[in-house]
Amino acid sequence: MYRRIPTAISRRPRVLAVEIDGNFQSMMSAILANPGLATAHQQLIPQTNKTTIMKTPDWNKSDIVLSTKGHARRINNKVNVPMLDRLYPVVSLFALAACAEATQENTFAPGDVRLSEQGYELHPVTTNLEFPWQMQVLDTGTILVTEREGRLRRITDGQLVDLPLTGLPDDIRVDGQGGLLGLAIDPDFNQNRKIYLSYAKNIDPLSALAVIRATLSEDEGSISDASEIFLGEPRDTTHHFGGRLGFLPDRSLIITLGDGLRYMDAAQDLTSLHGKIVRINTDGTIPADNPLIGEGSRPEIFSFGHRNVQGLVFDAERQILFAHEHGPKGGDELNIIDPGNNYGWPEITYGINYDGTFISTETHADGMQQPIHKWVPSIAPSGMTLVNTAAFPEWRGDLLIGAMNGPKGRKLVRIDLNDAGSIIATEDLLGDLQLAFRDVLSTPEDIFLATADFDGAIYRIEHAD
Numbered sequence: 454m455y456r457r458i459p460t461a462i463s464r465r466p467r468v469l470a471v472e473i474d475g476n477f478q479s480m481m482s483a484i485l486a487n488p489g490l491a492t493a494h495q496q497l498i499p500q501t502n503k504t505t506i507m508k509t510p511d512w513n514k515s516d517i518v519l520s521t522k523g524h525a526r527r528i529n530n531k532v533n534v535p536m537l538d539r540l541y542p543v544v545s546l547f548a549l550a551a552c553a554e555a556t557q558e559n560t561f562a563p564g565d566v567r568l569s570e571q572g573y574e575l576h577p578v579t580t581n582l583e584f585p586w587q588m589q590v591l592d593t594g595t596i597l598v599t600e601r602e603g604r605l606r607r608i609t610d611g612q613l614v615d616l617p618l619t620g621l622p623d624d625i626r627v628d629g630q631g632g633l634l635g636l637a638i639d640p641d642f643n644q645n646r647k648i649y650l651s652y653a654k655n656i657d658p659l660s661a662l663a664v665i666r667a668t669l670s671e672d673e674g675s676i677s678d679a680s681e682i683f684l685g686e687p688r689d690t691t692h693h694f695g696g697r698l699g700f701l702p703d704r705s706l707i708i709t710l711g712d713g714l715r716y717m718d719a720a721q722d723l724t725s726l727h728g729k730i731v732r733i734n735t736d737g738t739i740p741a742d743n744p745l746i747g748e749g750s751r752p753e754i755f756s757f758g759h760r761n762v763q764g765l766v767f768d769a770e771r772q773i774l775f776a777h778e779h780g781p782k783g784g785d786e787l788n789i790i791d792p793g794n795n796y797g798w799p800e801i802t803y804g805i806n807y808d809g810t811f812i813s814t815e816t817h818a819d820g821m822q823q824p825i826h827k828w829v830p831s832i833a834p835s836g837m838t839l840v841n842t843a844a845f846p847e848w849r850g851d852l853l854i855g856a857m858n859g860p861k862g863r864k865l866v867r868i869d870l871n872d873a874g875s876i877i878a879t880e881d882l883l884g885d886l887q888l889a890f891r892d893v894l895s896t897p898e899d900i901f902l903a904t905a906d907f908d909g910a911i912y913r914i915e916h917a918d
Contacts, residue, residue, distance in 0.1 A: 583909060585600055586632070724750065801816050855905075
């Protein structure tokens with residue numbers, strides 16, 4: 454169903470943005486990621502001319518927004534797609550791709566076993582998840598997984614339990630990239646049953662990243678005693694929340710915070726929490742040895758100059774904290790995080806604006822850290838794990854990173870590390886399957902992959918016979 458979007462003005466209809474797997478992209482980046490859309494973009498114009506429902510005199514001044522799901526989703530009219538007040542269902546991306554005869558067509562159903570040409574199989578653990586975001590596995594074998602739509606789910610004995618866990622906050626804002634996000638298990642969980650959740654908190658009309666600590670019930674069906682231990686900087690955007698959680702050996706909690714998209718300059722402002730990685734104690738207090746205490750900065754800050762950190766892993770053997778973050782158009786980064794360091798955004802970057810203009814002409818500056826690896830074009834990295842799975846001894850100690858819908862995304866990336874944590878090589882995996890991965894988790898028994906889709910799934914990767 455086609456609808457006119459009255460606030461957009463152009464000389465002829467043009468595709469301004471596209472929703473792919475629940476994430477809005479500019480048409481420019483969408484075409485780079487999905488070459489078939491370039492043809493479809495051109496073919497859609499005459500089709501629209503024939504089938505437009507609202508044939509008003511100025512219909513040809515409208516922009517067209519494509520949606521994979523055919524359902525309306527409110528977006529902030531000042532973020533990402535600045536000329537739109539709301540997203541209307543216009544046309545299915547899948548129908549559009551078929552119209553364009555896209556070269557890479559995925560005909561698998563979510564429940565199918567998928568065989569990669571590299572000799573790996575993806576076995577479905579569960580389907581019917583909505584935008585799965587982060588997984589954790591308990592000693593009982595239960596998989597807990599957050600859904601961005603505001604639910605915490607569990608997979609027990611290989612089956613997705615129908616009812617979500619109860620006891621979650623009632624102020625989760627599911628909007629844009631916001632919702633229920635990160636999940637971490639307390640290092641002393643077997644004694645205290647504590648878990649930690651990050652989410653976009655509704656502070657109407659604003660929102661902010663919040664982190665709660667709660668107790669998981671013995672039957673794993675609910676959480677209780679939830680208390681807020683951290684609240685980030687309020688913002689009037691619903692993008693770039695960060696939200697990944699992790700623990701250091703001293704049991705302090707690391708939290709990643711994005712720049713809110715519109716507040717990129719605040720990533721260099723030590724009085725702001727935008728674009729930061731912070732460190733707190735599990736009760737919400739500030740560790741006395743945080744690196745910037747007493748320098749006029751927010752005492753929570755552990756590192757700064759970040760855009761939108763979406764992967765976080767502490768390597769206990771090498772004693773290294775790894776983090777990766779999204780660049781803009783190009784310039785995704787993998788970094789080693791050291792306390793007090795400045796990672797440069799937006800003063801230095803390997804990316805550019807989505808319209809092709811420069812954010813900065815500099816890629817290096819004194820006092821600002823260089824990534825240990827960068828991706829140009831972008832892969833949209835999300836999720837990261839350190840491999841310790843018995844069935845993959847050749848990957849032990851390496852990083853696995855999920856890639857979503859970047860121009861070079863929809864794959865798994867292996868980072869081969871030496872004993873010191875330096876990169877030996879990188880390897881792209883599962884790219885022929887064209888799946889967008891939101892999260893990846895290695896346990897001693899299995900490696901799990903969660904897709905980034907509205908109709909999301911969790912897979913277990915195995916060597917093919």
